[in-house]
Amino acid sequence: MSSDTVTGGVEATRGGSDAVAVAENGGKCILETRGVRKSFGGVVAVENVSIRVPQGRIVGLIGPNGAGKSTLLSILAGAQVPDAGSVWFLGEEISRQNPVKRARKGLTRTFQLSGDLPRLTVLENLLLAAPDQRGEHLWAALAGKRVWKRQEEALVIRARALLNRFDLRKHEDAYVSELSGGQRRLVEIMRSLMANPRLLLLDEPFAGVNPSLSRRIESHLIDLRADGLTMVLVEHELGVVERCCDPVVVMAMGRVIAEGTMGDVRTRGEVLDAYLAG
Template identity: 50%
Template sequence: MTLESPARRRATTALLEASSLACSFGGVRAVVDVSFFVQPATITGLIGPNGAGKSTVIDLISGRTRPSAGRVRFAGEDITASKPYEVARRGLIRTFQKANVFNRLTVVENLLMGSPEWEGERVSRALGPRAWWRRGEDERVSRAYEVMRRFELEHLANHYAGSLSGGQKRLVELMRAMMAGPKLLLLDEPMAGVNPTLALSICERLEELRDEGMTMLMVEHELRLVERLCDPIVVMAHGSVLAEGSMAELQANEQVVDAYLGD
């Protein structure tokens, strides 16, 4: 019997595998030879100083930016350089560093826009008299309310997203991502600009989702939240992966402390 190496085993069980990803903007090498795994039912952290290349890695995985080298495997399939909508259709859903909501739509309408195979023009009809609903639409509206209840924001259902606070907009974005029933959620600083109470509430929701088996890759600067939520944590600096491990392991790594944790 041949024993499988730990590295081979990690590759077999991973939901996502980024291998040797690279990307430059003009002369700037934003991402250089980045490799890591995301295992199922984890919240894998992606941390590092400003400009380290974290958002670019999220863009490369989600199909927003095409890598100049390297591969992305998701759920056993090569999705390198797939279009964002193709990636989303496979269940790989992302949020953005700058909250990206439809200000002129209500919260429930924003959520419906995140529903898979949803045709945008049907949103207003779905929320109109029930007689107009098509098969499946009531299900999606119910799902939107279920998601809002979970995030304790049902009372905001009919508020325009544009009238919400920055933190509430982040929650709307997160709830919209949930509408697609993601297999993997890529979160780019979901707690940025969110007041501490709301951040804690987001934190608890993410823990619940992880405990229910959802997988996340999360970029975050607030290290206390990273420590609480993320294991393992991938540390980037200057476009490369500097280290990977639990927060305790990273805190014992002098290079990581010098590059980031010691700030």
């Protein structure tokens, strides 16, 4: 795939910093990688990966174990720095920015296994994620509650509305360590939403979740897309990907081997080979 549509199609919207690229299908492209490569001690995990994430879509990232999906997600989130290539978010290169900076720009992620804050309550998890909190500054904290109380109350109201929407309101005082695996995934998604993300990276949010809760998480994701949220979904379960994702990116051995709708890619021979070999 060439990058000329991107460089050629940059348009400045609402001031220069928020330039977005135009994807081939005409939608705006908010995240892009160009020729990203990452190796660990000689083992190449990701090789020459260029993908584009159009605004308002759920991009599926699939592939057999060891395909490099999670490494790519870490590179997008800033937990890993690519050896070569670049990552662009909202028209700005972010290849070497740390996760903190990316999160503050609206790029948030969930974690595959270890995303819990076990000794914070569900409500605290949500409140934590809100950006620009006055009470997080030392002087505001020392000055006392009156400085940050109003903002905190507004956040509590917002967080409870979110908990109501996800049916977890009655668990707001539970420690995350007291919840089931599926409920923890929901908390993680809600927490990410409190951060006002522009793009949400989901690392196997259905792993170890029972089928009925999986269905609920899935419908929440579809609702969020209807609200305009863009997502990248790393997933093993192809049924979910088929129902939610467009486009789908297939990786194997660290490379992108196919891209398109699920219907497209499932007919490709190399995709079948990769899965059978994996």
